[in-house]
Amino acid sequence: MPIRYLFDQQGLDDLARFSTPRTLFAFDLDGTLAPIKVHASEVKLAPELSAALERLDQIASVCVLTGRSRKDALAILNLDLRLVLGNHGCEWPPEVRPRNQRYLEITGAWRELLERGFAQESGVEIEYKGETLTIHYRGAPDPEGARVRIEKVVGELIPAPRVIGGKFVMNLLPREAETKGIALVEAMEFLGAGQAIYLGDDVTDEDVFTMSLPNLLGVHIGQEPWTAASHYLESQSEMTSLVQTMVRLLGG
Numbered sequence: 001m002p003i004r005y006l007f008d009q010q011g012l013d014d015l016a017r018f019s020t021p022r023t024l025f026a027f028d029l030d031g032t033l034a035p036i037k038v039h040a041s042e043v044k045l046a047p048e049l050s051a052a053l054e055r056l057d058q059i060a061s062v063c064v065l066t067g068r069s070r071k072d073a074l075a076i077l078n079l080d081l082r083l084v085l086g087n088h089g090c091e092w093p094p095e096v097r098p099r100n101q102r103y104l105e106i107t108g109a110w111r112e113l114l115e116r117g118f119a120q121e122s123g124v125e126i127e128y129k130g131e132t133l134t135i136h137y138r139g140a141p142d143p144e145g146a147r148v149r150i151e152k153v154v155g156e157l158i159p160a161p162r163v164i165g166g167k168f169v170m171n172l173l174p175r176e177a178e179t180k181g182i183a184l185v186e187a188m189e190f191l192g193a194g195q196a197i198y199l200g201d202d203v204t205d206e207d208v209f210t211m212s213l214p215n216l217l218g219v220h221i222g223q224e225p226w227t228a229a230s231h232y233l234e235s236q237s238e239m240t241s242l243v244q245t246m247v248r249l250l251g252g
């Protein structure tokens, strides 16, 4: 089926059908709730979007499912949302699930090798997040060359990671780590949601879209030919108006 624009009439009808108080409204963070920036530390939410998300979480369930660490995500969101899952869904609130010590050991060992391996490489940054780790190369003078060198070093790591690409990043996860797709299904169970709407922009979000669940409306940010999402938004700048529409559909 061709991907459909969420803001055309049929897309809006689909959105209305999925927007109920028992829906889990789930969002990726970078590139979805917030625009992509050169430096990961510059990322912020628009104030109108924050207000709409807060309202949506009062009348339905909101979950943020991000590749960032929870600590980092909570600082960016600056909102007391029902559920924020970090590290691509491997990191839950500690009172719900303790940190995964096995994953922390694995990524700790990778971190040491990677920091040593790339200490002299300008523009390559290792973002250590706990259960997973991200290597950034957006700032490298030759990003493609840097990516090739990173691939080589990553190929030698033991145990071998699951590697997920992204926007000038390589995300490294323990092979047995949960995917965003599994985390979304678990979040629905945890919050008692019968259906979900999930919005994401990056390769890691395909783990949700490719599940093709009948009770899931998948929305990709950008009309990319490679996404398995059924719907799309033209750009991240439409997010505030989308969340405001969700609130309106719920009578809020």
Ligand SMILES: O=P(O)(O)OC[C@H]1O[C@H](O[C@H]2O[C@H](CO)[C@@H](O)[C@H](O)[C@H]2O)[C@H](O)[C@@H](O)[C@@H]1O
Residues within 6 Å of the ligand: 028, 029, 030, 031, 035, 036, 037, 038, 039, 040, 041, 043, 065, 066, 067, 068, 069, 127, 134, 136, 138, 166, 167, 168, 169, 171, 202, 204
């Ligand atoms: O799952 P997400 O919330 O989309 O997180 C994916 C990665 O996002 C961050 O990196 C991306 O955003 C940065 C800031 O806009 C940008 O500089 C970088 O090039 C992007 O790839 C974050 O730093 C990573 O930890 C996340 O895995």
